[in-house]
Amino acid sequence: MENFDLTQLRAEFPILNRKVWDKPMVYLDSAATSFTPQCVVDEICRVYNTCKANVHRGVHTLSQEATDLQEATRECVREFINAKSTEEIIFTRGTTEAINLVASSYGEMIENGEEIIVTAMEHHANIVPWQLLGRHKRVILRVVPVKKDGTLDMVTFRSLFNERTKLVAVCHVSNVLGTVNPLKEIIAEAHQYKVPVLVDGAQAISHIKVDVQELDADFYAFSAHKMYGPTGVGVLYGKRSLLKMMPPYQGGGEMIGTVSFKKTTYAELPFKFEAGTPDFVGIAAFKKSIEFMQRWGVERIAAHEKELLEYATTEMEKIPNMKIYGTAPEKSGVISFLIGNEHHYDMGMLLDKLGIEVRTGHHCAQPLMQALKIEGTVRASFAAYNTREDVDAFIAALNRVSAMLG
Numbered sequence: 171m172e173n174f175d176l177t178q179l180r181a182e183f184p185i186l187n188r189k190v191w192d193k194p195m196v197y198l199d200s201a202a203t204s205f206t207p208q209c210v211v212d213e214i215c216r217v218y219n220t221c222k223a224n225v226h227r228g229v230h231t232l233s234q235e236a237t238d239l240q241e242a243t244r245e246c247v248r249e250f251i252n253a254k255s256t257e258e259i260i261f262t263r264g265t266t267e268a269i270n271l272v273a274s275s276y277g278e279m280i281e282n283g284e285e286i287i288v289t290a291m292e293h294h295a296n297i298v299p300w301q302l303l304g305r306h307k308r309v310i311l312r313v314v315p316v317k318k319d320g321t322l323d324m325v326t327f328r329s330l331f332n333e334r335t336k337l338v339a340v341c342h343v344s345n346v347l348g349t350v351n352p353l354k355e356i357i358a359e360a361h362q363y364k365v366p367v368l369v370d371g372a373q374a375i376s377h378i379k380v381d382v383q384e385l386d387a388d389f390y391a392f393s394a395h396k397m398y399g400p401t402g403v404g405v406l407y408g409k410r411s412l413l414k415m416m417p418p419y420q421g422g423g424e425m426i427g428t429v430s431f432k433k434t435t436y437a438e439l440p441f442k443f444e445a446g447t448p449d450f451v452g453i454a455a456f457k458k459s460i461e462f463m464q465r466w467g468v469e470r471i472a473a474h475e476k477e478l479l480e481y482a483t484t485e486m487e488k489i490p491n492m493k494i495y496g497t498a499p500e501k502s503g504v505i506s507f508l509i510g511n512e513h514h515y516d517m518g519m520l521l522d523k524l525g526i527e528v529r530t531g532h533h534c535a536q537p538l539m540q541a542l543k544i545e546g547t548v549r550a551s552f553a554a555y556n557t558r559e560d561v562d563a564f565i566a567a568l569n570r571v572s573a574m575l576g
């Protein structure tokens with residue numbers, strides 16, 4: 171692929187040189203968290219060593235520099251997802267906190283007996299916050315089923331709307347099945363009923379070019395640590411008109427206009443939703459991870475990952491008793507599978523002994539596991555730095571493990 175020198179790209183990730191059980195390490199768990207290039211680690215060190223002063227709080231030089239770095243990342247994120255304004259970019263601790271923010275703030279405007287549409291393939295982060303709303307009032311979750319191939323049952327989806335529907339909460343890409351959901355169709359349908367849509371973009375943002383205006387998404391949540399970035403940083407994109415209406419999420423420093431015991435006023439967007447000292451060092455370094463993706467090209471990375479996904483799928487299908495969960499025509503990044511009756515933990519542990527790092531278990535999607543009538547799967551996931559040789563090593567290890575267990 172033009173301009174995609176994998177050796178050069180991999181050289182940016184020192185962690186790829188490490189061994190596991192004295193074997194070369196093959197990392198196939200980037201859907202859980204991706205590795206971080208040296209430029210991001212360097213930026214963390216640089217900020218700590220040069221301008222670790224609190225943001226938005228001082229007139230002194232160091233505080234100004236730290237603030238400028240944070241706000242430069244906000245602009246970088248805005249451009250990356252094509253939001254209209256930096257007012258619409260709220261820094262959070264991750265996707266989970268971004269969804270919780272919407273659930274508790276927008277959720278205040280949801281009345282007793284009203285409904286939220288979710289899907290059966292959601293991560294717990296896009297289920298439990300909506301269930302928590304039900305502690306104080308009766309909020310009903312309507313669930314879109316998943317079809318055998320791992321796509322959403324869009325006929326049922328369309329039938330779930332009524333005058334009580336207040337929100338649709340859906341993932342862009344399933345972290346178990348890899349299904350890329352038809353977001354434009356989902357959002358257009360919801361908007362016909364004037365229902366806003368929250369998109370959990372955790373598994374999409376580093377694999378698909380996201381344009382929030384083109385999608386017309388109302389909220390879009392994602393985590394930096396799945397984007398070659400630091401841990402502890404995430405983003406909630408929200409349309410300004412909605413964020414303006416919503417009450418604050420947490421109270422404290424930074425999110426206020428003025429405070430007195432009689433009356434407190436709130437800061438303007440986006441600060442209204444950013445109480446307390448943020449992970450401003452992580453936020454500064456997050457810019458470097460976005461620049462890393464832009465330098466290599468999200469579309470080029472996606473094409474490379476697609477090749478790996480297709481190659482791995484073809485090779486896996488040759489293994490006796492292989493069952494792949496999620497065969498949607500449009501998939502991204504992940505393959506979940508089981509072999510015969512072998513337990514996913516046993517497979518994961520044996521693969522690790524061979525240097526192959528995969529995920530096992532329910533992947534924080536227990537309702538999906540219940541629908542599939544399984545306890546868990548083994549999941550391999552890909553990122554920019556994976557190679558065909560990684561896939562070959564994975565397939566060879568799978569054959570060995572399968573023979574050992576079988």
Ligand code: PLP
Pocket residue numbers: 201202263264265266267293295296341343344345370372373393
């Ligand atoms: N949503 C999806 C689809 C995910 O895959 C994940 C993490 O794996 C999350 C939400 C939660 O992300 P975080 O733990 O970074 O908040």
